[in-house]
Amino acid sequence: MRTAQPRRAAAVVTVGTGPLSFDDVVAVARHDAPVEISADALSEIRRSREVVEALADDAEPHYGVSTGFGALATRHIPVELRAQLQSSLVRSHAAGSGPEVEREVVRALMLLRLSTLATGRTGVRAETALTYARLLNARISPVVHEFGSLGCSGDLAPLAHCALALMGEGPVRDAAGELRDAGDALREAGIEPVSLAEKEGLALINGTDGMLGMLVLAISDLRHLLKVADLTAAMSVEGLLGTDAVFTPELQALRPHPGQAASAANIRAVLAGSPIVASHRSPDCTRVQDAYSLRCAPQVAGAARDTVDHAALVASRELAAAVDNPVVTRDGRVSSNGNFHGAPLAYVLDFLAVVTADAASMAERRTDRFLDVARSHGLTAFLAEDPGVDSGYMIAQYTQAALVSELKRLAVPASVDSIPSSAMQEDHVSMGWSGARKLRRAVDALTRVLAIELLTAARGIQLRAPLRPAPATGAVIDALREVAPGPGRDRFLSPEIDVAVRFVASGAALRAVESVTGPFN
16 A cells, blocks of 8 residues: 555646656656646657667667667668568567556656657657657556566666557556457557557667666655654553653764754654643653663654655656666767666665664554553553453554565665676666565555554554643544544454554544644655
8 A cells, every 4th residue: 555645636747858857757656647748858769869860870889779689789770671570679678477567657667768868869869759758647557567677777667568568569457447358449549559669669669768667666655654653653652651751852962964954853742742741741750761672763763764765866867867778878979888777776776665664563562562561651452451351452553563574575675686688698687676566565564653653652542541742633633533442342353453544644634643643854
């Protein structure tokens, strides 16, 4: 389950010679924003196409124009077979297998491929780029499969499935989500399929767009979820009678990591004015310090934030890239290169899986403290109404633990793996697509872990009555109780967890707390 803000009408996204923004990618991928190609991009596309067409009749071989591909690059292709070469490339490379990839991922990778076409560095015709944009605007999504990309040369198989749809071939999902033949869907949308010319097949499939699209979407989700992690950590501190003294600005400044400072400030904002915290803020309190999962929450969530910021820097550089092989350089040469290798993205995709797992691991430890009478400071066992008759949230923590265990497996890096392909021509690959796929599963798991912590903390805080929670915490609990029951006898718990997951993923939890605190850092 992805995190999402409420659906809204999206403005047109203009695809030019420069980079798209993160917001542009999210708008097209998730909110079906229409796209247009700028006039300067169309001009640059036409200029570089002239370079390719000038080479079409050249007796000297040029990779991607008059040769085969990969290990077959030594084969010189005669003029009369070069159009067939491009369509054959797409058909043979559309070799994915397994479950369908999510619609938002397909739309993101299509948009990013269009962005590279718009740079004018790929040598495609203007009508090919315009037809790609029409496909997006008609909300036609080619069927792309889970397996097929090694992350080098880019995401060949996923992009080939999209290029196949552009040719009017293969399966697609139409705007209503129905599985259709591409030719029929294009015809109904009034889109003429593309007959590929020299270089175009290669230009449509040689890029890192799939892994980049998933990276951008994951960064958007994690920036949201790490704010939620600050909220749930604060609620756990409050419900477990923890101290807020460790979150003061002067203590955080002694270790000047920006993410840590931001996280601590959010926790302070949530706990501000809490009668529960105030109730044990006295010289008579014998507790010297809280457990690490409470006391060190800003250090862990903050380090995760800083890692997300690093990943965003890498993603922003890739958004500004023109990834293809060969490329048409600005001085009019057609040059082979290695820019398609996905290593820069693969590394940060793996980094994010690590910090996602760790943020979830700490949240699960806080939840477990609520359920253990030896550590919950006066709460009932498992927060049950009648322990022994009722089991309370005992098994909700099992679910959390299972998710955290899965997250640890997902944190094993994909980028350290490499498997040779194309008769050893492509003898080192990035596995960036695999890293992106497991990161999507990790983001979903973190959402569920935080939702269970929020449920548990809310119940624990309410069991502190007649003490009242902080105004910010109270606003979150009130909003939660509009969709999920409060403390009471045991009931069917799975639907309640699902409601909490939607409460977190939809942004409702964050909106509730920010209605009191103002915008989170």
